[in-house]
Amino acid sequence: MKFEILYNKYAGGEHLIGLEYILGLYNMQHIELAEKLGIKKQNINLWIKGKQRIPKKYLPILEELFGTKQEYFMRELNEIEKLEIQKDKLKKDLNPVIEEYEEQFLIGEVNDIVQVPVYDKEEINKMERTIEKAKLISRFKEAMEIVDDNPYMDTYKLIVELMEKAQHEALVHKTIEALGHYLDILPDWVCTGPEQDEFESEIFEVFDDNNF
Secondary structure, X not given: OHHHHHHHHHOOOOOOEXXXXXXXHOOOOHHHHHHHHOOOHHHHHHHHOOOOOOOXXXXXXXXXXXXXXXXXXXXXXXXXXXXXXXXXXXHHHHOOOXXXXXXXXXXXXXXXXXXXXXXXXXXXXXXXXXXXXXXXHHHHHHHHHOOXXXXXXXXXXXXXXXXXXXXXXXXXXXXXXXXXXXXXXXXXXXXXXXXXXXXXXXXXXXXXXXXX
16 A cells, blocks of 8 residues: 555654655655755755755745645654654645544643544545554653653553553453543543443442552
């Protein structure tokens, strides 16, 4: 599939300036971009080598040309930003239509439920899932970096075991959601329904009975 070809070719770990990465993704030569911008090829070379900043007047043109945020062009990209750019290219290539929206819990500065678009092109939906997974992996790595004491390491070992062996079990999801409410990670109003409320009531009763 086109998505897999793009992902495999440009998902490497090398650090590239955004413009260089984007040109490679679009298989566009420096001379071709220079012609589109009405400038010399040498200017493109200087931008990519970091010897000259891209003049601000060209940033909106580049954004329109590639459908990618202006801030990506002159800085080193992380893996998530590379995936975002690949998604932008897929959207330009496929012109997807949003078929519906589904609710998804967003963890960040403000924990909330957001409406996530579902497209008629599975390549776009697959890329969205890949980006979400990459963000989770990044956060998991960051969390691991602050783990020093063995008890906390044991917690992560248990999490990995659960993910490997029982991630699809409803009991695991209910328990984690219950802990999310108890520790104020999930807002009280985020709930899957009466069944979840009943489960949380029972599990916390068990905790109380055992002096947790």
